[in-house]
Amino acid sequence: MLQEHAKLITFFSECKELVGRKRLQKMIYILKKCQFPFSERYQFHFYGPYSEELTLRVQELINLGFLQEEKEKKSGYYQYRYTLTGEGEKFLDHYNLDMPNMDEHIEKMSETSSRFLELVSTMLFFEGMPKEEVEEKVLTVKKKQNYTSEELQQAWNFIGDMGIQH
Amino acid sequence: MSYQSEQLREEKVFKDPVHRYVHVRDRVIWDLIGTPEFQRLRRIKQLGTSFYTFHGAEHSRFNHSLGVYEIVRRILENFKEHPDWNEDERLLCLTAGLLHDLGHGPYSHSFEKVFNLDHEDYTREIILGDTSVNRILKRVDPKFPQNVADVIGKTYSNKLVVSIISSQIDADRMDYLQRDAYFTGVSYGHFDMERILRVMRPMDEQVVIKATGMHAVEDYIMSRYQMYWQVYFHPVTRSSEVILTKILHRAKHLYEQNYKFKLAPLHFESFFKEAPTLEDYLKLDESIVMYYFQIWKDEDDEILSDLCNRFVNRHLFKYIEFNPNHQFEQWMELHKLFTEAGINPDYYLEVDSSSDLPYDFYRPGEDEERLPIHLVMKNDELRELSRESDIVEAISGKKRTDHKLYFPSDFIEALSDDSHIKKRILEILEG
Numbered sequence: 001m002l003q004e005h006a007k008l009i010t011f012f013s014e015c016k017e018l019v020g021r022k023r024l025q026k027m028i029y030i031l032k033k034c035q036f037p038f039s040e041r042y043q044f045h046f047y048g049p050y051s052e053e054l055t056l057r058v059q060e061l062i063n064l065g066f067l068q069e070e071k072e073k074k075s076g077y078y079q080y081r082y083t084l085t086g087e088g089e090k091f092l093d094h095y096n097l098d099m100p101n102m103d104e105h106i107e108k109m110s111e112t113s114s115r116f117l118e119l120v121s122t123m124l125f126f127e128g129m130p131k132e133e134v135e136e137k138v139l140t141v142k143k144k145q146n147y148t149s150e151e152l153q154q155a156w157n158f159i160g161d162m163g164i165q166h
Numbered sequence: 167m168s169y170q171s172e173q174l175r176e177e178k179v180f181k182d183p184v185h186r187y188v189h190v191r192d193r194v195i196w197d198l199i200g201t202p203e204f205q206r207l208r209r210i211k212q213l214g215t216s217f218y219t220f221h222g223a224e225h226s227r228f229n230h231s232l233g234v235y236e237i238v239r240r241i242l243e244n245f246k247e248h249p250d251w252n253e254d255e256r257l258l259c260l261t262a263g264l265l266h267d268l269g270h271g272p273y274s275h276s277f278e279k280v281f282n283l284d285h286e287d288y289t290r291e292i293i294l295g296d297t298s299v300n301r302i303l304k305r306v307d308p309k310f311p312q313n314v315a316d317v318i319g320k321t322y323s324n325k326l327v328v329s330i331i332s333s334q335i336d337a338d339r340m341d342y343l344q345r346d347a348y349f350t351g352v353s354y355g356h357f358d359m360e361r362i363l364r365v366m367r368p369m370d371e372q373v374v375i376k377a378t379g380m381h382a383v384e385d386y387i388m389s390r391y392q393m394y395w396q397v398y399f400h401p402v403t404r405s406s407e408v409i410l411t412k413i414l415h416r417a418k419h420l421y422e423q424n425y426k427f428k429l430a431p432l433h434f435e436s437f438f439k440e441a442p443t444l445e446d447y448l449k450l451d452e453s454i455v456m457y458y459f460q461i462w463k464d465e466d467d468e469i470l471s472d473l474c475n476r477f478v479n480r481h482l483f484k485y486i487e488f489n490p491n492h493q494f495e496q497w498m499e500l501h502k503l504f505t506e507a508g509i510n511p512d513y514y515l516e517v518d519s520s521s522d523l524p525y526d527f528y529r530p531g532e533d534e535e536r537l538p539i540h541l542v543m544k545n546d547e548l549r550e551l552s553r554e555s556d557i558v559e560a561i562s563g564k565k566r567t568d569h570k571l572y573f574p575s576d577f578i579e580a581l582s583d584d585s586h587i588k589k590r591i592l593e594i595l596e597g
Contacts, residue, residue, distance in 0.1 A: 001497055001517040002490050041284065044320040046537040056521035060567040064491045087491060094494055126321075140323045 004039050005057060006097045009066055009088050011038075014102050015110070018082045024058070025050055026117035027109050033124045033164050034105055048122040048142070058082075066091055105162060112158070119147055120155045124164065131156070169194065170257060170306045180232055184344050188236040194257060194306055195235065198264060201298035202448075207231055207267070209451035213346060214273050215406040216397065218480050220350035227267050233341035234331075238263035240363055241330055241337065241373075250368040255327050257306070262317035262331050265299065266338060268292050272452040276407055280414040281437045290315045291444050325371035333373065334528060334539050335362070335383065343389055346397060354392035357385040367542060374540045374548060383539060384557045387528050391561050401570055404518050405482040408572045412513045413459065413473045420467055429461045469513050481576075486595055488517055488571035496594050497571075503594075507587045509577050520568040528552070528562045571595075 011028065018024055029049045032038045040054040061067040066088035070081040109117060122142060126134045135152055172193035180188040190196050198204055207228040216223040238260055245251035269288030271277050278284060292299055293315045303311040316322035320332055331337060340359055347355025365379025375383055397403075417431065421438040433450050436442040442450075462474040476482060490497070497517070504511040528539070528551075539551040552559040573595065581588035 002519070005490075005519075041278075043286065046320075046325065053521060056565070056567070057519075059565045060519055060521050060569075063565075063567045064489070066491065091491065091494065094498075137321065141321050 003097070005061060005064075005066075006092065006095045007038055007099055008054075008057060008061060009084065009092050009095075010097060010099045011102060011106075012061075012067060012082060012084045013089065013092060014106050016083075019079060020114055021055075021080050022047065023114045023117060024082065025054060026114070026121040027106070028054055029121045030109060030117065030124065030162065031102060031105060033127070034162055036100060036102060036105075042125075044125060044141075048118050049125050061088070108158075108161065115145065116151070116155065116158075118142075119145070119151060120158055123152075123155055123159065127164075182229075182233065182236070184233055184341070184348055185236045188232045189239065192257060192260065194302065195260060195264060197302045198261065198299060199232075201302065203268060203292050203297050203299045204228070204231070204265070206448060206451060207270070209453055210270050210272055210274075211452060212342065213350070213397075214275055214403075215410060216350065216400070216403045218406045218482070219400045219402040220352070220397070223346070223350045225345060225349040227270050230342055230345055231264055231267055233345055234266060234337045235260060235264040237337035237340055237359070237363075238330060241366060244363060244366065245368050248368050250326070250370065252324070255324060258310070258313055258317060259327050259330055261303070261310075261314050262327070263337055265289070265293065265314060266318050266331055268299070271447060272450055272455045273407075273410055276411045276414060277437070280411060280418065281442075282440050283437075283442070286319065288444070288447055289318055292448075293318070295444050297444075326368055326373065329372045329537070333537060335366075335373070335375070335386065339390065340386070343386070343393055346393060347389070350397050352393075352396060354396055355389045357389050358382045362386060369540075369542060369548075372537060372540065374542045375551075377541045377543050377549075377554070380541055380551070380555055383541075383551065384555050387551075387558050387561065390528065395566075399520060399568065401485050402482065404570065405485060405572055406477065406480070408483060408516050408518055409473055409477050412516075413462070413470065413477060416467070416470045416473060416513060417462070420470060425467065427462075428465060429458075431458060434458065469510060473513065476574075483514075483516075483572040484575040485518075485570040485572045486597075488569050490517060490519075490569055500591065500594055503587050503591050507578075507581055507585075507591070509574070514574050514577065516572045518570050518572060520566075528558060 011031070012018065018027075026048065028038055028040060028051070029042055032040070032042075040051040040057065042049040042051045044050070058067065062069050066085060068083045068085050072079050072081060119138065119142075122138050123134050126137050129137065138152070139147065173191050174193055174196055178190040178196060180190070182188050190199070205228070208226050210227045211217065211223070212225050212227050212230045213223045242251075242256055242259060246253065267289070269285040269290070269292055271283070271285060271288065274285050293303065293311050294300060300311050303314060313322060317327055317331060320328050322328050329336065340362070343355045343357070344359065361379060361382040362375070365376040365382065367374050367376060417434065418438045420427070421431065421435070431438070433446075433454050436446040437450070456478070459474045459478055462470050463478060465471045465474075500515060501511045504515055540548040541551055541554055543549055552562045578588060578591055578595075
């Protein structure tokens with residue numbers, strides 16, 4: 001029961017605190033690409049890989065009282081802050097889930113911006129293509145972001161650091 | 167005349183219960199409809215196991231695909247003279263609308279979950295691989311198959327083309343809501359599509375809605391919301407999906423244990439190994455799946471036989487509301503009691519959650535999640551729909567979620583009345 005939810009609770013527990021829905025979406029996507037056993041299905045949307053399944057599952061965690069979501073007003077937009085509740089921690093203790101440790105990967109991603117994670121996840125979405133084609137595709141589908149060649153190179157380095165083969 | 171612009175001598179029409187007629191004039195579209203890959207969609211039901219709940223819901227992905235094509239065709243008729251629309255993209259847009267669901271397999275939802283598949287990957291493979299569809303698309307232009315795949319995969323450079331096929335108000339949703347409402351016979355799901363088509367405008371990279379059409383869009387959003395809870399997430403349909411999923415798990419498990427099936431499951435073997443080729447994938451449709459289920463009813467394995475009997479004869483699991491947070495200990499206890507009673511909980515006890523059936527509620531796009539529906543005001547300013555509409559705002563906030571526990575009540579009834587196991591199981595299930 002709720003095995004996929006339990007994996008997400010483990011993720012939130014290792015994050016301690018997470019700010020931003022976009023960041024959440026991209027982090028789980030990148031962790032999937034690092035072979036962590038998340039099952040949420042992703043599709044490409046205007047802002048890169050996006051999982052409706054993940055959005056719904058997170059909503060369920062909130063409704064069950066395992067996760068707290070706070071809406072914060074920023075200049076011109078809202079952002080969301082996620083923290084695991086005591087109930088969530090208790091559930092995880094009961095569950096005894098066998099999940100590989102994600103600390104190191106989460107820490108690396110936490111040091112980067114959402115914009116950068118969006119770039120990395122979009123590059124990973126096209127992973128079957130040669131590097132040059134990936135870059136061309138990213139610049140086409142995300143032309144409004146105006147990613148520079150330095151950012152692209154940093155993203156390739158990051159993908160390598162995360163242990164993802166390309 | 168090039169193949170790309172070739173028109174049929176006479177327009178072909180398909181009688182359609184939702185749109186009255188589906189009109190085809192382009193040779194390319196007509197040829198695509200005739201391919202084996204597209205005809206296969208006649209043997210894949212649009213709503214999977216919903217026919218166990220709504221007996222009329224036997225319509226196919228073939229019907230829906232033609233419907234999406236027809237809506238795209240009507241949208242583009244309205245866009246024809248508009249300066250923001252490039253008429254060179256017309257055939258690409260129509261083709262993507264027609265082929266957008268080409269990779270769906272039998273009972274997609276359960277198959278994808280058990281065998282770790284993604285129908286979108288197969289849509290792409292059918293379009294780009296060695297298929298009749300690919301040969302037709304290549305005759306248009308060598309790059310055309312890739313462009314079609316990119317539109318369907320939402321990675322095509324012209325976002326306006328993508329948003330006609332796939333956005334929060336698109337041809338796909340407008341067809342399935344009306345078609346599913348028609349075939350299930352429910353009274354929700356209806357909205358004024360003609361009005362929406364009249365107020366749609368191409369603008370920059372997206373389709374926007376003229377502000378005067380807001381109420382028609384409100385109706386569309388409401389119908390999505392109601393169809394989800396009343397049709398797509400109906401607990402009886404979910405019960406049949408639970409059983410279907412358990413059958414596939416059991417058959418896979420038996421195959422991995424070298425169990426000798428009375429009839430070798432040739433069509434399933436590559437699925438059990440989680441490596442079906444495109445050829446294997448295209449061979450398996452719902453008529454084949456039902457054939458195997460009929461045969462498996464008489465298998466020696468009691469679990470597989472019982473589950474297939476349940477599915478074929480609609481002898482479904484019962485369900486109760488369940489809160490996994492407050493009832494976690496009861497769940498553990500039920501697991502133990504079922505095992506003691508000789509009922510394997512891995513196949514006969516299941517909690518099903520609303521997120522198991524991803525459904526796109528309308529989202530206003532906060533924090534850049536998804537592109538919202540934009541209204542274009544008199545001064546050409548764009549306003550996000552939920553900021554103008556109180557109704558939409560009310561249903562795009564916190565989402566209702568739902569968990570149910572499924573179990574075979576007949577197995578529990580059959581336990582001895584004196585048994586403390588039966589008493590305790592009933593105590594938990596009856597609250």
